[in-house]
Amino acid sequence: xxxxxxxxxxxxxxxxxxxxxxxxxxxxxxxxxxxxxxxxxxxxxxxxxxxxxxxxxxxxxxxxxxxxxxxxxxxxxxxxxxxxxxxxxxxxxxxxxxxxxxxxxxxxxxxxxxxxxxxxxxxxxxxxxxxxxxxxxxxxxxxxxxxxxxxxxxxxxxxxxxxxxxxxxxxxxxxxxxxxxxxxxxxxxxxxxxxxxxxxxxx
Amino acid sequence: xxxxxxxxxxxxxxxxxxxxxxxxxxxxxxxxxxxxxxxxxxxxxxxxxxxxxxxxxxxxxxxxxxxxxxxxxxxxxxxxxxxxxxxxxxxxxxxxxxxxxxxxxxxxxxxxxxxxxxxxxxxxxxxxxxxxxxxxxxxxxxxxxxxxxxxxxxxxxxxxxxxxxxxxxxxxxxxxxxxxxxxxxxxxxxxxxxxxxxxxxxxxxxxxxxxxxxxxxxxxxxxxxxxxxxxxxxxxxxxxxxxxxxxxxxxxxxxxxxxxxxxxxxxxxxxxxxxxxxxxxxxxxxxxxxxxxxxxxxxxxxxxxxxxxxxxxxxxxxxxxxxxxxxxxxxxxxxxxxxxxxxxxxxxxxxxxxxxxxxxxxxxxxxxxxxxxxxxxxxxxxxxxxxxxxxxxxxxxxxxxxxxxxxxxxxxxxxxxxxxxxxxxxxxxxxxxxxxxxxxxxxxxxxxxxxxxxxxxxxxxxxxxxxxxxxxxxxx
Numbered sequence: 001x002x003x004x005x006x007x008x009x010x011x012x013x014x015x016x017x018x019x020x021x022x023x024x025x026x027x028x029x030x031x032x033x034x035x036x037x038x039x040x041x042x043x044x045x046x047x048x049x050x051x052x053x054x055x056x057x058x059x060x061x062x063x064x065x066x067x068x069x070x071x072x073x074x075x076x077x078x079x080x081x082x083x084x085x086x087x088x089x090x091x092x093x094x095x096x097x098x099x100x101x102x103x104x105x106x107x108x109x110x111x112x113x114x115x116x117x118x119x120x121x122x123x124x125x126x127x128x129x130x131x132x133x134x135x136x137x138x139x140x141x142x143x144x145x146x147x148x149x150x151x152x153x154x155x156x157x158x159x160x161x162x163x164x165x166x167x168x169x170x171x172x173x174x175x176x177x178x179x180x181x182x183x184x185x186x187x188x189x190x191x192x193x194x195x196x197x198x199x200x201x202x203x
Numbered sequence: 204x205x206x207x208x209x210x211x212x213x214x215x216x217x218x219x220x221x222x223x224x225x226x227x228x229x230x231x232x233x234x235x236x237x238x239x240x241x242x243x244x245x246x247x248x249x250x251x252x253x254x255x256x257x258x259x260x261x262x263x264x265x266x267x268x269x270x271x272x273x274x275x276x277x278x279x280x281x282x283x284x285x286x287x288x289x290x291x292x293x294x295x296x297x298x299x300x301x302x303x304x305x306x307x308x309x310x311x312x313x314x315x316x317x318x319x320x321x322x323x324x325x326x327x328x329x330x331x332x333x334x335x336x337x338x339x340x341x342x343x344x345x346x347x348x349x350x351x352x353x354x355x356x357x358x359x360x361x362x363x364x365x366x367x368x369x370x371x372x373x374x375x376x377x378x379x380x381x382x383x384x385x386x387x388x389x390x391x392x393x394x395x396x397x398x399x400x401x402x403x404x405x406x407x408x409x410x411x412x413x414x415x416x417x418x419x420x421x422x423x424x425x426x427x428x429x430x431x432x433x434x435x436x437x438x439x440x441x442x443x444x445x446x447x448x449x450x451x452x453x454x455x456x457x458x459x460x461x462x463x464x465x466x467x468x469x470x471x472x473x474x475x476x477x478x479x480x481x482x483x484x485x486x487x488x489x490x491x492x493x494x495x496x497x498x499x500x501x502x503x504x505x506x507x508x509x510x511x512x513x514x515x516x517x518x519x520x521x522x523x524x525x526x527x528x529x530x531x532x533x534x535x536x537x538x539x540x541x542x543x544x545x546x547x548x549x550x551x552x553x554x555x556x557x558x559x560x561x562x563x564x565x566x567x568x569x570x571x572x573x574x575x576x577x578x579x580x581x582x583x584x585x586x587x588x589x590x591x592x593x594x595x596x597x598x599x600x601x602x603x604x605x606x607x608x609x610x611x612x613x614x615x616x617x618x619x620x621x622x623x624x625x626x627x628x629x630x631x632x633x634x635x636x637x638x639x640x641x642x643x644x645x646x647x648x649x650x651x652x653x654x655x656x657x658x659x660x661x662x663x664x665x666x667x668x669x670x671x672x673x674x675x676x677x678x679x
Contacts, residue, residue: 017528018403018503022642027623031273031288033247033295045644074524076404076437080642081621082245082339084355102404105439106339106353113357163371165223165231176357177258180365183220183233187261187367190219190235198331200460200468201237 002115003173007096008142009069011133012059019073020080021107025089038089060093064136068093070143072126072133073100078107087114097143099150101126112166115173117145119160129158145171206478208375209442210410213350213475217333219367227372228408228484234370236362237332237349240318241268241305243289243296244623245337249360250299261366263304267327268296269318272623274310276586276613282311285625303363316589316615319343319431319557323423324591326456330445330472335368340557340639342438345413345430346423347453348445348475352410353434373410373439374484377477380417382491387673389567390425391432391559391637391656393417395497395507397489398436403505407437409485412477417491418443423452424561431558432639435504444476498544498669499641499654501532506641508544510659510671516540535643536651537631544669547653551634552583552664553646554610554657556620559637560588564657565596568637569604571661571675577609578667584611584626586618610664622647635663 029041046058054061060068071077071090077100078086087110090098097117111118121129132152133139142151145167150158162170169176180187195202207215214234222231246268253260260266273289274280284290293310300307308315314325319340322328330348334341337359344351358368378397384390398405411433418426430441450469453459460468495509508515517529517540533540538547554560554568565587577583585605587593593615596602602612619626620638628634628650637660641652653669662672 015524015527016531017524020503020640020642022621022640022645026644026648027621030244030623031286031292033291034251035248045648050648074528076407079403079437080339080640082337082353082355084245084248084357087355102407104404104437105407106355109358110355113355163223163229163231176369177252177256177361177364180233180361180367180369181258184365187219187233187235187365191262191366194217194235198468198471200329200464201332 004170006144011070012068013133017074021086024086039092042089042093071098072129079104084110206481208477208481228374240336243292244272252360260303268300268307317557320588326459342441343431345441346426352440376409376485377483378487379415389656390428394429394432399507404437410440411438424563514542548668553636555586556638558639568657568661569601572608583664635660
């Protein structure tokens with residue numbers, strides 16, 4: 001997975017509430033057996049008209065947001081289906097962190113498993129960052145994960161918190177399965193006890 | 204030991220190890236997961252990950268593969284998929300299940316169906332289990348006294364390789380449904396009422412236990428509807444204490460324990476309930492008698508109203524952000540503020556999905572359609588939740604009720620709930636739908652979805668517009 005330490009780049013505002021995974025990654029991009037080509041699918045129907053041409057009014061198509069690295073979003077971003085394609089597509093589009101008040105649960109886990117940083121801030125801070133992200137001249141931010149701060153170009157700082165184990169995994173880009181398999185003997189012992197107490201499960 | 208909720212008990216009994224020094228909500232643990240169900244569209248990259256790392260599946264018999272998302276539902280379908288992408292997914296899914304030793308219910312298998320309909324009817328999910336699967340509606344299994352929750356593809360891979368997940372404990376919410384639902388009001392209306400009340404993220408970060416006399420009075424299938432759709436309120440895990448209705452439901456399920464094993468299991472399962480003085484982080488009470496048939500008017504499941512209400516006016520919304528979202532929803536839905544919902548005409552009616560396509564759902568819809576016809580200009584489709592549901596419905600003549608009313612009687616799959624196959628709304632088409640999500644483009648780019656109960660879909664199909672099913676009932 002991607003490791004994340006400090007990233008600088010443009011932020012784009014997506015203030016709507018409940019931006020769901022059908023909007024982030026529409027169904028026609030879910031037919032692969034690998035992760036390829038999902039950059040085209042990310043926000044597809046917002047970015048492209050039915051004839052395939054870019055919609056000039058959508059923020060990611062406008063001058064000043066060509067190299068967007070961060071999204072500042074409304075509440076409950078990522079609600080809906082479990083499709084991890086949404087996270088893969090955002091990363092392929094170049095998005096490294098998303099800043100909002102609340103995120104849907106499965107989306108948040110998928111993000112963590114792929115090195116996409118989600119930053120939860122209070123509504124006031126998100127409003128301030130939405131305003132900043134909406135200004136093509138002032139939308140550059142630096143997200144410093146080890147320091148748990150977001151820094152704007154004018155020196156404004158927003159501190160954030162993230163569970164230590166999640167931060168450690170993001171910074172180091174760890175292989176979770178490998179780590180868990182280091183505990184295989186522990187899992188096997190648990191499983192034997194679990195099934196001995198519930199023999200109807202052990203078939 | 205201090206009093207514990209059922210969720211706490213299930214998590215405690217499945218904790219292999221603590222991964223940090225925290226306790227309570229937010230603590231990270233290594234969670235043993237008893238079973239999973241796999242589908243063709245969220246699993247391929249997980250299997251590829253196992254192949255690339257040379258890893259095996261820890262416990263192949265604890266997984267069940269079901270083709271459901273991309274397959275056709277045409278009455279005369281064969282094994283061919285509607286498009287090459289879907290065909291490739293189904294082919295690769297078959298290879299993966301074969302190579303890793305996992306049982307597969309392929310598209311023409313007599314037990315094929317929507318994963319969350321098939322797993323309970325097989326007895327594959329049992330009380331006290333933790334079940335995680337690559338589909339958000341895995342919450343369905345709460346109705347059986349299991350903790351069910353959805354996971355992404357990376358976690359599917361983690362589960363397959365280790366039989367565990369790295370899991371953060373949730374906060375707990377209890378939703379108590381008091382009293383009996385009025386006539387014409389269903390479990391679908393109850394869960395839609397909850398989502399309307401708490402919002403689409405009201406239960407985010409929580410595991411939800413449903414309780415109360417209103418839940419106890421419901422059939423196990425109706426309880427599945429509630430648990431299934433609770434995820435649309437943000438619930439990441441859902442449980443209900445298993446009771447005699449659940450034990451009876453499981454009695455004839457092929458893979459549920461039988462004989463002495465069943466007796467031992469029931470003794471164990473009977474203890475699966477929250478302690479009387481357990482404390483939940485949040486409590487919600489809903490009076491069943493006050494629930495009315497609901498329909499959604501917007502693009503989020505919490506944008507719902509009693510069918511007798513009017514389309515809301517964004518200008519009456521004081522909060523600027525909400526006003527903007529409301530206006531956007533109405534623009535997408537092609538609705539004018541103040542319009543009576545009952546005057547909104549439909550072109551499509553869909554009865555299907557893991558929320559509402561079990562035998563009891565089809566019976567409720569058929570009881571509305573018996574002796575009636577679909578209105579001119581409405582295309583109605585019934586997609587049974589599983590091939591077994593389809594056969595059972597045919598055995599009692601429900602297929603004829605639907606076809607005589609002008610509905611198409613189709614094969615099983617996810618179908619028009621998310622339109623990954625060839626069942627799709629045309630741009631601008633408006634659909635009364637027994638499904639779970641009314642997101643923009645969910646049923647097809649530009650398609651307009653109104654969520655409601657199966658009986659309400661049937662009533663709308665007959666009327667040609669959204670309508671109160673209780674009005675039709677009075678005409679009998």
